[in-house]
Amino acid sequence: MTEMSGPPSSGTGVPGRIGIGLQLDAVHMKILEVLRENGRISVAALAERVGISRASAYTRFEALRADGVIKRFTAEVDHVRAGLGITALVFVTVRQQMWKQFRAQLAQMPEVEYCAITTGQHDAMIQVRMPDVASVHALVTERLASIPAVKATETVFILDEVLKRPYVLPSDGRSRQAPRRPPAADPAPQPPSNVPLGKMRFVGAAEGRAHLHKDT
Amino acid sequence: MTEMSGPPSSGTGVPGRIGIGLQLDAVHMKILEVLRENGRISVAALAERVGISRASAYTRFEALRADGVIKRFTAEVDHVRAGLGITALVFVTVRQQMWKQFRAQLAQMPEVEYCAITTGQHDAMIQVRMPDVASVHALVTERLASIPAVKATETVFILDEVLKRPYVLPSDGRSRQAPRRPPAADPAPQPPSNVPLGKMRFVGAAEGRAHLHKDT
DNA sequence: GTTGAAATTAGTACGAA
């Protein structure tokens, strides 16, 4: 990988300081596992649960934090209890060469909880939390539609959030070993064993946006 | 929706104890605002930032926690640094009357970070984190496709996560007042003011799944 | 709901293994 780009690194893409370094071992992983379940645990208790000394726990904890492996600690709030009972996904088609504007506008919409650029039919997916359905409608038709960078939207409501895991770790799945340096994206993965049925589809960016490619 | 659902309450839908009660006032909101940005802040510092005494902060903090408004504290981990560089969204069409099985299977897939039931063309959206593209492919074709409840899938890759906010609160947007008891979902919201352009689309469940309705 | 104490716990800074 080159430097700041690469696939989903996370946040607002701050290129400034990247704590590149720090080889994560099993102990680091265990620390992360404990911390994502209980972000308020004391370092002393953490040390005990991981099976290391307090001093080591402090050292590693600080290293993980300084290196950016742990980005921050947050409280998970029940949005329904907090008054935002409706969640919706808005799939957005963005006008080419207006991405910067699109991002800028998005940053000014506090009701947006999540936004990701995707391959496929649409360009971006936005998740919003609102007090009611009418507010979603208002947001999409009035605020999103008025952004020049937004070419079209498609809105879908979330009926139930089946599961939300703080942060998935490699140790969770037997997904395979975590690579030392994650390959940016190898374009031609050999098909694993045998593919059972033809009921699934992968949508690449090129495919979905072929008709836009002359567009800036 | 049919049985246990209801609008996005949150987690795994544990119907057991719901700390229903506790009217959230402005101070509660401020506490939540601070806590979602810094989940490890001490209660003393929290009290200072909110502008109340320590004792009050402890009381309110405990109340929010006990009442389930704060569900948990968690560490945000940089998944790339942790070895999961690839994020994908899998849109799943679920065979009717097999939802329970679908949920059960999902619970056994640790690489799934998020799953929501949605209106629209598909029935559910799943977000997964994997070390590489091949793993996503393997997951979808081997593990997801082998679930009988899964009728079809459509996979999209996330190229960049533009923003991820810990938890949106009503005080963020001028979305309007938080309703006392959030209306479950009023099906016919009167259109707000005026609709500017015809470039957006709302996809309801019935519309997208009309062709499946005879399917159990 | 607030302030001000005491008791406990957390965080830091050493050496030693």
Next chain:
DNA sequence: TTCGTACTAATTTCAAC
């Protein structure tokens, strides 16, 4: 590096106001 200990600073609890 990691561990163990001692020291300092902070937090939490509990009291009375």
